[in-house]
Amino acid sequence: MTTWFITGAARGLGYEIARHALEAGVDVVATARSLSQVEAAFATVPGSRERFLPVALDVTEESQVAAAVEAAVARFGSIDVLVNNAGRGLLGAVEEASAAEVETVFATNVFGLLRVTRAVLPHMRAARSGHVVNITSMGGFAQVAGWGVYGATKFAVEGLSEAMQAELSPLGIKVTIVEPGSFRTGFLDGSSLHTTANEIPDYAGTAGRVRQAVVTSNGGQINDPAKGASVIYTAVTAEQPPTRLQIGPDAISMVETKLTHVRDEMAVWRSLGASTLFTDAADVRSA
Numbered sequence: 001m002t003t004w005f006i007t008g009a010a011r012g013l014g015y016e017i018a019r020h021a022l023e024a025g026v027d028v029v030a031t032a033r034s035l036s037q038v039e040a041a042f043a044t045v046p047g048s049r050e051r052f053l054p055v056a057l058d059v060t061e062e063s064q065v066a067a068a069v070e071a072a073v074a075r076f077g078s079i080d081v082l083v084n085n086a087g088r089g090l091l092g093a094v095e096e097a098s099a100a101e102v103e104t105v106f107a108t109n110v111f112g113l114l115r116v117t118r119a120v121l122p123h124m125r126a127a128r129s130g131h132v133v134n135i136t137s138m139g140g141f142a143q144v145a146g147w148g149v150y151g152a153t154k155f156a157v158e159g160l161s162e163a164m165q166a167e168l169s170p171l172g173i174k175v176t177i178v179e180p181g182s183f184r185t186g187f188l189d190g191s192s193l194h195t196t197a198n199e200i201p202d203y204a205g206t207a208g209r210v211r212q213a214v215v216t217s218n219g220g221q222i223n224d225p226a227k228g229a230s231v232i233y234t235a236v237t238a239e240q241p242p243t244r245l246q247i248g249p250d251a252i253s254m255v256e257t258k259l260t261h262v263r264d265e266m267a268v269w270r271s272l273g274a275s276t277l278f279t280d281a282a283d284v285r286s287a
Contacts, residue, residue: 001026001027001051001076002026002027002080002081003026003027003028003029003072003076003077003078003079003080003081004017004018004021004026004027004028004029004080004081004082004083005029005031005068005069005072005079005081005082005083005120006018006021006028006029006030006031006083006085007031007032007057007059007083007084007085007086007112007116008031008032008085008086008087009030009031009032009038009041009085010030010032010033010034010037010038010041011032011037011041011185011186012183012185012186012187012192012225013085013135013180013183013185013225013228013229014030014032014083014085014086014135015030015041015225016225016226016228016229017083017085017229017232017233018030018042019042019045019226019229020226020229020230020232020233021081021233022042022045022046022051022052023045023046024233025051026051027051027052027053027075027076028051028052028053029053029055029068029071029072029075029076029079030042030052030053030054030055031054031055031056031057031068031086032054032056032057032086033056033057033058034056035054035055035056038054038055038056039054042054053071053072053075053076055068055071055072056068057086057116059086059108059112059113059115059116060107060108060111060112060115062115065115065116065119066119068119069116069119069120069123073123078123078127079120079123079124079130080124080129080130080131081130081131081133081236082116082117082120082124082130082131082132082133083133083135084113084116084117084132084133084134084135084157085135086108086112086113087108087109087135087153087192088104088105088108088109088192088193088194089105089147089150089187089188089192089193089194090102090104090105090149090150090193090194090195090196091146091147091150091193091194091195091196091207091210091211091214092146092149092195092196092198092199092207092211093145093146093148093196093200093203093206093207093208094148094149095200095203096196096198096199096200096203096207097148097149097196097198098196098197098198101149101194101196101197102149104194105149105150105153105194106152106153106156109150109153109154109156109157110153110156110157110160113134113157113160114160117132117164120132121168121173124168124171124173125171125173127172128171128172128173129172129173130172130173130174131173131174131175131176131236131241132161132164132168132173132174132175132176133175133176133178133232133236134157134158134160134161134175134176134177134178135178135180136154136157136158136161136177136178136179136180137150137151137154137179137180138179138180138181138246138248138250138251138254138255139151139154140154140155140157140158140177140179141155141158141179141254141255141258142254142255142257142258143155144210145203145206145207145209145210146206146207146208146209146210146211147210157177158177158244161175161177161243162177162243165243174241175243176235176236176241176242176243176244176245177243177244177245178232178235178245178247179244179245179246179247179251179255180223180228180247180248180251181222181223181246181247181248181249181250181251181252181254182217182221182222182223182248182250183221183223183224183225183228183248184219184220184221184222184223184224184225185221185225188214188217188218188221189218193214195211199211222248222249222250223247223248223250228247228248231245231247232245232247
């Protein structure tokens with residue numbers, strides 16, 4: 001039996017992933033900061049309670065991470081799929097973000113993810129199998145005004161994930177980066193998304209405009225989280241899962257647009273950028 005360990009599973013995409021996995025017949029460890037919230041969220045979800053373990057987990061607390069992983073292994077014997085989904089957002093121009101606000105977002109999205117991953121990987125390495133699934137964002141590949149600090153955390157996770165893929169694949173462990181587009185979850189409300197306390201008038205037309213758009217768009221996001229969870233489950237359980245997976249047409253479009261821009265700009269500046277070799281190195285290369 002396969003065991004999935006999912007952080008941030010009381011609501012949103014994390015809840016849908018956990019629900020889908022449970023209904024698919026696998027063992028599920030669903031974690032969230034509030035045990036009562038995760039228990040309530042799954043109270044009516046079909047599936048054997050023998051295959052379900054709710055656990056309180058604040059990913060910023062080392063002792064809770066260790067206890068949650070220990071409880072999962074004690075109950076099910078292994079953790080086969082780790083889904084790092086827990087996260088928080090920060091909306092505002094980069095200059096508007098205080099050091100404390102930046103540190104709080106990194107504490108969950110980057111350091112919390114690392115903390116959970118470090119606790120789980122020894123079990124996967126011992127088994128020479130497993131799959132780490134890091135939920136980033138389309139904003140982890142390309143960015144717009146207002147989301148710079150949040151995006152920086154997701155860019156960091158993507159870099160870590162690419163390195164982990166190179167380090168872990170020889171050990172039989174897979175890594176998948178999931179880049180969701182805009183899903184109709186509670187992410188844009190005040191419990192997950194925070195805005196900078198500071199607002200600078202010069203950014204009213206950029207980050208400020210995005211801040212206002214978020215208010216009006218909340219609840220009208222184009223992607224269905226239940227369908228997103230199904231896509232993730234299908235990809236993760238595939239014989240050859242992807243290293244990077246965009247979910248949502250908006251995510252696909254955003255990534256395609258950036259790839260095109262990078263390719264086109266590189267073509268313009270390639271000659272200048274490649275002109276840095278020592279003369280003898282250039283001679284060797286052209287020989």
